[in-house]
Amino acid sequence: MLLSKEEVLHVANLARLSVEPSELEEMAGTLSRVLEYIDLLNELDTESVSPTSQVVEQHTVWRSDVIQDSLSAELATQNGPQVVSAMFVVPKILDGGGQ
Amino acid sequence: MSDNYEVVIGLEVHVELKTASKLFCGCANLFGQDPNTHTCPVCLGMPGALPVLNRDAVALATRAALALSCTVHSFSKFDRKQYFYPDLPKAYQISQYDQPLATHGQVTIRTEAGPRAIGIERIHLEEDAGKLNHIGQRLGDATGSLVDLNRAGVPLIEIVSQPEMHSPEEARLYLTELRTVLSYLDISDLRMEEGSMRCDANVSLRPLSYTGSLADLPRVEIKNVNSFRNVQRGIEHEIIRQRELLEQGIRIVKETRGFDDAAGTTYSQRSKEAANDYRYFPEPDLPPLVLDAVWLEDQKNQMPSLPEELRHQLAAEGVLPRDVDVLVQDRALYGFWRQTVAIYPDVKLVTNWLLSDYSRHMNAKGLSFDNPGVSAPHLAELLALIEDGTLSGKMAKEVLESMFATGESPQVVVKRLGLSQITDHEAIRLIVSQIVEANPAVVADFLGGKEKALAFLVGQVMKATKGQAKPDLVNALLREVIASHV
Numbered sequence: 337m338l339l340s341k342e343e344v345l346h347v348a349n350l351a352r353l354s355v356e357p358s359e360l361e362e363m364a365g366t367l368s369r370v371l372e373y374i375d376l377l378n379e380l381d382t383e384s385v386s387p388t389s390q391v392v393e394q395h396t397v398w399r400s401d402v403i404q405d406s407l408s409a410e411l412a413t414q415n416g417p418q419v420v421s422a423m424f425v426v427p428k429i430l431d432g433g434g435q
Numbered sequence: 436m437s438d439n440y441e442v443v444i445g446l447e448v449h450v451e452l453k454t455a456s457k458l459f460c461g462c463a464n465l466f467g468q469d470p471n472t473h474t475c476p477v478c479l480g481m482p483g484a485l486p487v488l489n490r491d492a493v494a495l496a497t498r499a500a501l502a503l504s505c506t507v508h509s510f511s512k513f514d515r516k517q518y519f520y521p522d523l524p525k526a527y528q529i530s531q532y533d534q535p536l537a538t539h540g541q542v543t544i545r546t547e548a549g550p551r552a553i554g555i556e557r558i559h560l561e562e563d564a565g566k567l568n569h570i571g572q573r574l575g576d577a578t579g580s581l582v583d584l585n586r587a588g589v590p591l592i593e594i595v596s597q598p599e600m601h602s603p604e605e606a607r608l609y610l611t612e613l614r615t616v617l618s619y620l621d622i623s624d625l626r627m628e629e630g631s632m633r634c635d636a637n638v639s640l641r642p643l644s645y646t647g648s649l650a651d652l653p654r655v656e657i658k659n660v661n662s663f664r665n666v667q668r669g670i671e672h673e674i675i676r677q678r679e680l681l682e683q684g685i686r687i688v689k690e691t692r693g694f695d696d697a698a699g700t701t702y703s704q705r706s707k708e709a710a711n712d713y714r715y716f717p718e719p720d721l722p723p724l725v726l727d728a729v730w731l732e733d734q735k736n737q738m739p740s741l742p743e744e745l746r747h748q749l750a751a752e753g754v755l756p757r758d759v760d761v762l763v764q765d766r767a768l769y770g771f772w773r774q775t776v777a778i779y780p781d782v783k784l785v786t787n788w789l790l791s792d793y794s795r796h797m798n799a800k801g802l803s804f805d806n807p808g809v810s811a812p813h814l815a816e817l818l819a820l821i822e823d824g825t826l827s828g829k830m831a832k833e834v835l836e837s838m839f840a841t842g843e844s845p846q847v848v849v850k851r852l853g854l855s856q857i858t859d860h861e862a863i864r865l866i867v868s869q870i871v872e873a874n875p876a877v878v879a880d881f882l883g884g885k886e887k888a889l890a891f892l893v894g895q896v897m898k899a900t901k902g903q904a905k906p907d908l909v910n911a912l913l914r915e916v917i918a919s920h921v
Binding site for chain 1: 568580
């Protein structure tokens, strides 16, 4: 299985990575090898295993609706490269995106 | 709406749940706090933090699902929806994708053509994102943004309708009824202006000749409109815009558009031509949610009476159909009405006063039934003063106005304004006698059979008493006095 250059560009775009055109071919090759490696899993016989979305055998782990202490604004924002009025500063948003 | 096209509208409504703490951590779920004072490693998206589901959020979401006639699934799970945006610290939102909490519900709207059920495709639980404060007037002109993560992780339900509305008016009716139903559950503040209820509208025009799937029709999503009125306006504008394009043979582009309140138009925000690729996958930090029958039964038992039931109940109690809708639509108004009727059980009188004079004064003061200014017991007391003859209807209106102005009880206002009807028979009889003596010609007319002459005399007595006599008492006394004069 070999990824196309378009697929590499798409993945790069989703990850907000810029890839030079000259790098595309090499990336397609290395990424494909990663996928091939994961393909090994297909060799496992999973006939008798039922599909699941979970690896822990638990369900409905929940808590009471109780308020606990939050961090101070100073502590919460201390990793921010730039902070104004106790808020993180982020650059101009270009595409008006969001969910 | 259109000759060649059918308007197709689907609505996605986000509702913030009124829990004490956030969905996956113990930070307080509060609006309007100082920036970044309610965050922790979980809602800041710190590596290694473990989200744990809030049981009450599940309870409130379940009640919403039950109230909207959904099937609540005994098994649902959480997924990561991945996208980059500065209000989303983890670069993914914990949501529910292919196995949501509930599906297959409905909202019944009451159109002029009669009631119609609008399907609800699904209701799922998810976390809210943080809030961006743009530096500059509008997103387009902003030079940057300030991120406040107090809202990140607040519990939301997303209610997705089927694309079954066909006019802006139907969309408005759907939203109104949805909000009314949810308001009785008391699960959210439902304030659009504060963002605790938000609506995105998907609008497309289906050419009548089109027989393909609705999902393949290019649709435009109008996002984050801040009032029901503007949802309706945004859809109205979008229908006109799309029809113009189609009629010029221009293809509609699948995109997200914002609504410009001042201009009443929509503007392009983001092309969705490249399909969203959120790469959902099961949230490994949260085990699936399994709701058993006992728990579901417990939620059902905590359900209040819902609007549809209340409408029937009010109609049975003798409230007029047009008033029934008004009373039920506002939960606080309904509660106030109930409280007043419990003290003063004249349904008709209470309804009339509440929906006319009372509402007018309340609105003029910018108040609402959550905190209306004049209490239900005081209104009941005022109505009782009309019944026992102390006040005429006209005087009562004056007293009510004064009650709103001062907050005093009706008894206090009546005393202060010296406004009670004279019910003292002897005092009125004296005035009646004076009027009868002063108007011999009119009295003669009345005795000659002219009933109308009496009305003139009643008017004279009312004038002499400054309107404080009870008209039927004056009437009776006039007849008595005239009879004794003959």
